[in-house]
Amino acid sequence: MSDRLIDTRALEAALAEFARERDWDRFHNPRNLLLALTGEVGELAEIFQWKTDAEAEGVMGTNEAEHVRQEVADVLLYLVRIAMVLGIDIDAAVRNKIAMNARKYPPLRDTGDQT
Template structure:
């Protein structure tokens, strides 16, 4: 996955359509939330077992589309805000590893 390439492609796509005026942090955060909610809606009312089977059913393409939409809006948001996504994800994983050690082990 080349995040920087995807960011450039999405930036170009927005520029070519004159959408930059709409791609404010507020609007992108709201759109990201809406798309995440649309993903959530697919799983609403499913049992845990059914949720694990969703990708072998009729809604698999819907899940893929919503996941892509979430990622696209997230990439546009981090691009607009100048966030280094790889750096902040790596830092968060590291913090989480310290905060939530494996069961039975004490924090280092």
């Protein structure tokens, strides 16, 4: 079992092969990938645009659930691809960020107040 928090190696290999088979590596530079990622985040946001909080919280119980899953997948795929192109170890970056956030935002102290 891996001690990695996030193990994206298989996904990275699949994305690299997918891009290579289509000769897309020449287009997969940081700028293009970031623009594509931004577009996908926009498509995900569009699903939730103009919904009430209650509607947004219940979206996975609607006929839009599959669309949400697809857009979340697109966002993840582009994010992983950007990390690959920039040589970022996602696992190390996430571990470092969690540690930094833990220092920046320490746990709330238990005051004994149960309200």
